[in-house]
Amino acid sequence: MNSIKLISLAALATSLMPSWAAQKQNKPNIIFVISDDHSVPFLGCYGNKDIKTPNFDKFASEGMTFTRTYVTAPQSAPSRSSFFTGRSTISTTMSMFSLPLPGNVITYPDILKEHGYYIGVTARSHHQDGLKRNKDIQQAIERNDMATFGRRFDYHRIGGQPLPELKVFLDKAATEGKGKPFYVQVSFYDPHRPWDKNAIPEPHDPNTINLPDNYPDNALIREDFARHYDEIARMDTQFGLMMEELEKRGLADNTIVVFVGDNGSALLRGKGTLYETGINVPLIVRWPGKIKPGSYSNVLVSGEDFAPTLLELAGYKADPKMTGHSFAHTLLGKAGTDRTWVFSARGAHAEDLPVTTKDFDLIRAIVTDRYKLIYNPVRELPYWPVDFSHEPFWLDLVEQNRTGFIPREWKERYFSERPMFELYDLKNDPQELHNLAGLKEYAEIEKKLRDTMAEKMLVDRDYVPLPFYSLDKEYK
Template sequence: MLKKLLFATALLHAVTWQASAQKKTAPKPPNIVLIVSDDHSAPFLSSYGYPQIKTPNIDRLAAEGIRFSRAYTTAPQCVLSRAAIMTGRNTLDVQMTRFSAPLDASVTSYPELLRKGGYHTGILGRNFHLDGNRRVPETVAVLEKYGLETFKNRVDYLNATGNRDSIFQQYTEFLDKAPKDKPFFVQVGYSDPHRIFNAKNFEPDPQSLTLPRHWPDTKGVRADFASYLGEIQRLDSDVGRVLDDLKKRGLEENTLVVFIGDNGGALLRGKGTLYDLGIHVPLIIRHPKLIKAGQVSDALVSGIDIAPTFLTVAGVPVPKEITGKSLTSAFTDPRQGGHEYIFAVRGAHGQGLPTNSSNFDLGRTIFNKKYKLIYNAIWQIPYHPVDFAGQPFWLELKQQHAEGKLDEKFDQLLFAERRKMFEIYDLQADPDETNNLSGRAEVAAVEHDLKARLQEWMILNRDYLPLPIAPEN
């Protein structure tokens, strides 16, 4: 009896020791660094095929990882888009179509899930936009009265700044204080290339630039575009500082680095619109051990896919409420992953009154790799630019329009008195989205199919807009 007891005790010690040894030698889950640029349309990086911009650090990230050529945000505006990225759920689903709204405490963000899974978590740099807006005193009073600013409780480290050097200082402070026995997640947000453009030392020669074909070629447009590209080149140098620091700390080999734009640039037919320049953003992911270098994926990817990707990499269960799809299958085979259809919404922008389509516009879009449908619910109001209505180049274009001197093609795109309620584009034949096919017999079946799919999505997500297919009279 004593021998049996001694044997059982020894066996228990052996099993305990083995489990302890395995625990000690088990690999630590990957660290995650999410770098977010602000107002960054996808074409404007050299790794995305735009030749007149120099972005060696972001290009290196792409060369060492996977670049998604067809990544889209769920909205052409920061608050709405970031809410979807942070939750893995679309903008309507998390009720974040009002620009100044805080993310409700009942909606779980992926940093909270990573934190529960053992990660040390942080958000720093550019304002993350999900705790409401403090510019209007009456709004601040509501936020404080009802305790609606919740992100201080969602992460371990929270700090916001727009200053470039302060962002890097916050980043290093976060890593210095991160527990060594835990993996970490950190979102590093930058203000570039958001207006105001002031990266004068980084600007390329305006005359050397290739303009998008659906832009008028004026001196003012070229100068403004050069200033935008200068912001991206300055951003690239800041990204380089983060990448170099990770390598210096010996963290590079086990860190998933992700670079993404929050929405498209404040450019002609960009930010605030559902056209390509408004929602098509760069997305690059690198991890030396998980991702084969130099891959390019043309899968249709949405901002809602970021959360499930991070959770899957971290070994954290993905809640059923998350509707995004993990991109991890593309890490080894770029043909895998993505969606058949992408959906995006346009809601209120900023805190201004609804005096134009910049402040207030309501629209929806659905598209696949071939066709795109845009539904302009407030079709009676014309296009009005977001964030640059007072810029000299736009005022010059307005003057040319008023004097009848602007080319008719650009005049119709930018200054039509009212828009069409529906727009449909053949994305392969017309990637600039300038030839609206809505109502034409040759695309009637396609248009109806897209409207029906959008109708289903709007119903399931309790959309408050009128549905795109009306009852027959």
């Protein structure tokens, strides 16, 4: 008799459970996976037939692959800040690179936590608490109590490899989270330089891979490129094991998994630049039963867009200060308004002096469905690559340039002063080799892009002079 009463009371309690609690139990988990320095098209599912990525290719067959995702900055720290905040790097003061994310800037994990999510960040650094490798800078940050990002999370552990770190987080979510839905960002170290010559048991053959059309071709460059593919292949193996772990734990069906690159690969005209290799990154999203398997989308996506999108998928509103556009309708196959342009900006890199573009630049870019405008306010700064200026293939190019034995197109591309503006027709010139800026037949397009860029810079309170000049006069 007593047991019957207890059961009835339990049933009654369940029936009277507040609606928010019932909804919370059905909320999707979210795993946000980031590769470090990784451009389109360096996965098999993007049509690259040379690279060994069976697990990412399988993942793509189970979700939606985006071809035109652009980060807000061609460097890790500022780009990742936009992932979190749904805002540009300029508006949140994160373009300096060394700065921590201000404590009063709302992130989407903050909002998820307010609604009952157990939230975490793990593996490779999130880069949101300032530069760690410079002792003096770090001490200044600590003295002023600026490193507050880690305090936002229920679980915050930086270091270690993604697969074991994900396992630890999932254990914590099950015990400390006590049945709450969870969110976690897991970041890979791959394929960040330096590239390991022994990354995988069967390395890619430098002699058989196809280099991009705009790339110099020699043995040193081929060797370097093959090692890049090896690191992506190593990441592919680990990613596959991470997805298997979700299956083993029975979490796969109700978990949104996002895979995205934080910025472009450290290649020529890649990381640190606003060319396609610098800011166009892979994006694949899987949510079984919700996102059509094996689907592709060519809609424009910005690094600002992840915050409002994931909040919408979880059933919550974005913070009013978030400037990103949700692409949840695209993921769910519903009608909606797509972006018509994306914006990207470059600032300081690490803590070195502004001697070359390796350490500092102020380039801005607007990308539409067809065109890209790049604005080079400090065009006099010589191009110097981020993260590979010591590599043999680059030193060889430098020596060729010094001795005058470099092909003219390579000299113009890597060793000549940049123009103030660059305009590219990405449909007819995807390698961005033919600058159309200043040509009368493209004057209307150029003006529209400059106006769009200027408005974005105004809204974000950018500190760089606005991109205006007279189209009928030569700018100097």
